[in-house]
Amino acid sequence: MKNKRDNYAEVTFEAISENEAFARIVVAGFIMPLDPTIxxxxxxxxxxxxxxxxxxxxxxxxxxxxxxxxxxSYQNDVTVxxxxxxxxxxxxxxxxxxxxxxxxxxxxxxxxxxxxxVFSDEFYMSSKVGEGTVIKIKKSLELSKEMSA
Numbered sequence: 001m002k003n004k005r006d007n008y009a010e011v012t013f014e015a016i017s018e019n020e021a022f023a024r025i026v027v028a029g030f031i032m033p034l035d036p037t038i039x040x041x042x043x044x045x046x047x048x049x050x051x052x053x054x055x056x057x058x059x060x061x062x063x064x065x066x067x068x069x070x071x072x073s074y075q076n077d078v079t080v081x082x083x084x085x086x087x088x089x090x091x092x093x094x095x096x097x098x099x100x101x102x103x104x105x106x107x108x109x110x111x112x113x114x115x116x117x118v119f120s121d122e123f124y125m126s127s128k129v130g131e132g133t134v135i136k137i138k139k140s141l142e143l144s145k146e147m148s149a
Contacts, residue, residue: 059086
């Protein structure tokens with residue numbers, strides 16, 4: 001994505017479960033000028049919700065920390081980056097397996113990363129043990145104007 005971005009927002013917040021709703025509101029407010037469909041809006045809110053929840057529960061073991069949410073738009077493409085500075089992921093390939101969870105005792109479904117990837121047009125994830133995780137997704141909203149016409 002070498003195009004000049006149209007809009008940018010960055011917010012850092014405490015990694016607590018209450019801020020999952022805050023992050024959803026931030027992404028919704030950011031993309032509304034792009035006229036997304038209801039499905040696109042819900043998919044982006046789900047992506048952010050799952051990413052923030054993963055950071056709270058897995059990166060920080062629900063003990064707090066910082067999460068950075070970066071939103072960028074390039075015409076009708078939206079990029080969402082979720083960064084935590086938690087414990088990191090030892091095996092990214094294993095973490096991306098459907099139904100895999102590192103916390104089965106908490107009755108987690110292991111669907112978070114899968115949902116994020118399915119709802120994204122592009123999905124990138126990197127992690128370093130002891131340093132944290134970066135998830136970056138791209139979602140194209142190009143069809144929304146045609147669909148709403």
